[in-house]
Amino acid sequence: VGTTQAANVSSLRSASSDALGPRLQRELRAMLDAAYAGDFSSDDWRHALGGTHVWIENDGRVVAHAAVVRRRLECTGRRLSVGYVEAVATAVPYRRQGLATRVMQHVGALIAEQFDLGLLSTGESGFYARLGWEPWTGPSFVDAPGGRVATPDDDGGLMMLRTPRTPALDPGGAIVADWRSGDVW
Numbered sequence: 001v002g003t004t005q006a007a008n009v010s011s012l013r014s015a016s017s018d019a020l021g022p023r024l025q026r027e028l029r030a031m032l033d034a035a036y037a038g039d040f041s042s043d044d045w046r047h048a049l050g051g052t053h054v055w056i057e058n059d060g061r062v063v064a065h066a067a068v069v070r071r072r073l074e075c076t077g078r079r080l081s082v083g084y085v086e087a088v089a090t091a092v093p094y095r096r097q098g099l100a101t102r103v104m105q106h107v108g109a110l111i112a113e114q115f116d117l118g119l120l121s122t123g124e125s126g127f128y129a130r131l132g133w134e135p136w137t138g139p140s141f142v143d144a145p146g147g148r149v150a151t152p153d154d155d156g157g158l159m160m161l162r163t164p165r166t167p168a169l170d171p172g173g174a175i176v177a178d179w180r181s182g183d184v185w
């Protein structure tokens, strides 16, 4: 529903959460609320903060976005510094023009520079597979305050991006998240 708008895609930007400023943070939150059609919680927003944002503007408005936050995850028994991707979205009128692809290509380069591994949780695996992300097929867990517990609802929805620093990894092994409230993956 609604018209499709062609974006002036020249303006890909990136900044830390602190550098966004209140106006841009408010605008970004509103864009994510609309793009996820009410399925973007306050926890999801909090999870998207504290790292680096990559976004595309059109006429001064945010039209596509992804965030990368640092997490310590245990992957097949190894503790890795992971660039975890959150809040990937394109505003509805700007979809299917390659904007999220462009954002995620930049995110992939950033992860390759700064982290041992990239990771994300998604129901859109085909979109990320084209960009080099591989499914994590093994069982997932979280180190909850009361101890390690399985997170079977997330099994099959996790994907990883190898970087030059990624050690030999079996994506069929166990993967363990550090604790956070809200969705742990």
Ligand SMILES: CC(C)(COP(=O)(O)OP(=O)(O)OC[C@H]1O[C@@H](n2cnc3c(N)ncnc32)[C@H](O)[C@@H]1OP(=O)(O)O)[C@@H](O)C(=O)NCCC(=O)NCCS
Pocket (backbone or CB within 6 Å): 035, 036, 064, 088, 089, 090, 091, 094, 095, 096, 097, 098, 099, 100, 101, 102, 121, 122, 123, 124, 126, 127
């Ligand atoms: C998933 C999402 C981020 C994709 O954003 P997008 O900017 O439309 O993505 P792109 O345009 O880069 O690619 C999307 C598709 O459009 C296709 N496409 C890209 N440019 C195109 C063009 N010029 N013409 C037609 N199709 C095009 C891509 O091939 C891709 O195809 P696919 O559906 O087979 O993967 C967007 O649909 C969204 O915000 N969804 C709601 C929130 C969400 O689910 N986020 C991801 C959670 S992990």
